[in-house]
Amino acid sequence: xxxxxxxxxxxxxxxxxxxxxxxxxxxxxxxxxxxxxxxxxxxxxxxxxxxxxxxxxxxxxxxxxxxxxxxxxxxxxxxxxxxxxxxxxxxxxxxxxxxxxxxxxxxxxxxxxxxxxxxxxxxxxxxxxxxxxxxxxxxxxxxxxxxxxxxxxxxxxxxxxxxxxxxxxxxxxxxxxxxxxxxxxxxxxxxxxxxxxxxxxxxxxxxxxxxxxxxxxxxxxxxxxxxxxxxxxxxxxxxxxxxxxxxxxxxxxxxxxxxxxxxxxxxxxxxxxxxxxxxxxxxxxxxxxxxxxxxxxxxxxxxxxxxx
Numbered sequence: 001x002x003x004x005x006x007x008x009x010x011x012x013x014x015x016x017x018x019x020x021x022x023x024x025x026x027x028x029x030x031x032x033x034x035x036x037x038x039x040x041x042x043x044x045x046x047x048x049x050x051x052x053x054x055x056x057x058x059x060x061x062x063x064x065x066x067x068x069x070x071x072x073x074x075x076x077x078x079x080x081x082x083x084x085x086x087x088x089x090x091x092x093x094x095x096x097x098x099x100x101x102x103x104x105x106x107x108x109x110x111x112x113x114x115x116x117x118x119x120x121x122x123x124x125x126x127x128x129x130x131x132x133x134x135x136x137x138x139x140x141x142x143x144x145x146x147x148x149x150x151x152x153x154x155x156x157x158x159x160x161x162x163x164x165x166x167x168x169x170x171x172x173x174x175x176x177x178x179x180x181x182x183x184x185x186x187x188x189x190x191x192x193x194x195x196x197x198x199x200x201x202x203x204x205x206x207x208x209x210x211x212x213x214x215x216x217x218x219x220x221x222x223x224x225x226x227x228x229x230x231x232x233x234x235x236x237x238x239x240x241x242x243x244x245x246x247x248x249x250x251x252x253x254x255x256x257x258x259x260x261x262x263x264x265x266x267x268x269x270x271x272x273x274x275x276x277x278x279x280x281x282x283x284x285x286x287x288x289x290x291x292x293x294x295x296x297x298x299x300x301x302x303x304x305x306x307x308x
Contacts, residue, residue, distance in 0.1 A: 014137035029297035042072025067295035099125030127302035142175035157184030162212035165222030
C-alpha cells in the first residue's frame with residue numbers, strides 16, 4: 001500500500017469514492033494481513049482510534065475493535081447516551097474534541113448520512129471511516145464482500161451476483177453495486193415489489209426471485225430492516241420466508257457452484273432457513289472473519305495514507 005503523509009486525512013465514506021486500483025490495494029493489503037499477522041504485531045502502537053456508534057451494531061463494531069487491537073491501536077469506544085451529545089453537543093464538536101486530544105481516526109455509524117458528510121466537509125482534524133450511514137452506504141461491508149468473493153472465485157469479472165431482499169433500505173446494496181460493477185461483475189436485484197429500489201434499477205436489473213436464484217454465482221440475501229419501515233409490508237415472518245426466503249428447495253435450483261452470502265445480522269427462518277446459515281455453501285461466517293482483515297487495511301490506509 002502506498003504511503004501518504006500523516007495528517008492527510010484519508011477518509012472512507014463510500015466505495016463510490018474509490019476506483020478499481022484503490023479497492024484492489026485495500027483487498028491486497030487485507031490479504032497480506034491475513035497471511036502475515038501474528039500475535040505481538042502492532043505497527044500502529046501508541047496511536048488512538050475512536051468508535052462512535054449512534055446505531056446498534058455487533059459485527060461491525062467488534063470487527064473494527066479487533067482490527068484496531070491487531071494493529072496495536074488504542075481503541076476508545078463512545079457511548080452516545082453518556083456523552084456530551086446527550087447534552088446537545090454537535091457531532092462536529094464531539095469529533096473535533098477527540099482530534100484535539102490525540103485521536104487520529106474516527107469510525108462512525110450514524111442513521112443520518114448527511115451528518116457524516118457534513119462532518120467531513122468541515123474537516124474535524126482526523127480521518128473518518130463510515131461504518132454504516134442510514135440507507136446510504138456501508139463501504140467496509142462491500143469491501144469485505146468483494147474480498148470474500150475474490151477468495152472463493154479468484155476473479156470478480158464475469159460473476160453474476162444476485163442481491164435479494166429489502167433493497168429499498170439497504171446501504172450494503174448501494175455500496176456493493178458500485179464496487180462489484182467496477183470489477184466487472186453483473187449485479188441483479190430481486191425481492192418483494194414493496195421493497196424495490198427503482199432508482200438503482202438502471203444500474204442493476206430487477207428480476208423475478210426464481211430467475212435470480214437460477215442465474216447467480218453469488219446469492220446475497222439482505223436483512224428485512226423492519227426498523228426502517230414506515231408501514232407493515234408483510235403480515236408475518238413466515239409469509240416473507242414462504243415468498244422470498246432461501247430454503248432447501250430453492251437451494252437446489254441454484255447453480256451447483258453458487259454460494260450464499262448475507263451481511264448479517266441474519267433473521268433465521270425469515271431471509272434464510274436457519275440450518276442453511278452454516279451450510280457448506282454459505283460464506284456468511286467467513287464474511288465476518290474477512291471483515292477484520294479488510295478493516296485493518298482500511299484503518300491503516302486512514303492513518304498511513306492511500307494513493308493520491
